[in-house]
Amino acid sequence: MKFLILLALTFCVVFGAPKLRVFPKQIPPQLLTLPSNATSIRSEITDSFSCEGRSYGYYADTENDCQIFHVCMPFVYSDSRRQMFKWSFICPDETIFNQEIFTCVNFDESIDCMESPKFYSLNSHFGEMDGDTEENHTPADDSTAVPEVSQSLEKTARRPSFDAKRKTLESSYVY
Numbered sequence: 001m002k003f004l005i006l007l008a009l010t011f012c013v014v015f016g017a018p019k020l021r022v023f024p025k026q027i028p029p030q031l032l033t034l035p036s037n038a039t040s041i042r043s044e045i046t047d048s049f050s051c052e053g054r055s056y057g058y059y060a061d062t063e064n065d066c067q068i069f070h071v072c073m074p075f076v077y078s079d080s081r082r083q084m085f086k087w088s089f090i091c092p093d094e095t096i097f098n099q100e101i102f103t104c105v106n107f108d109e110s111i112d113c114m115e116s117p118k119f120y121s122l123n124s125h126f127g128e129m130d131g132d133t134e135e136n137h138t139p140a141d142d143s144t145a146v147p148e149v150s151q152s153l154e155k156t157a158r159r160p161s162f163d164a165k166r167k168t169l170e171s172s173y174v175y
Contacts, residue, residue: 034068038090042067051086057123059116060099061088066113069097069104 038045042064049061051072061068071087091097091104098105099116111119 033088034090041093051084058102060097066096067091
């Protein structure tokens, strides 16, 4: 009888246990992607920066004193759906993100953090090449192709064959 009660109790536990699991709520799409030890560099991290309405680029987070910066990337799917991706990074200890040069630098070498939004427009230059204008643009010319190496030069530039090396080594070996 005790066996049947124990069997019934086990049956209830096995089938009831999955319903007791706690499933995490949906992860917000704009979750910070900082390393797990980011709070050892900056104890209080706010997550209020939004990439909405921004072009591709690197953005200093002034609410986190520029110790955190974000990469925003707008993406358009083939069905014309749009989505904004955001990646967040933290600068090493005792450095901040310099919006003017897009790198983490020492505090004394950087612009004032609160001035960073003035330099957000520099992101519009990503993908541009120096002198990339209609006037300076010329089609690629085949004359820049690598010339063929003549066969006589190719033969003289070759290294001695393995057989020649082996013969040299065999002749110098003392039995």
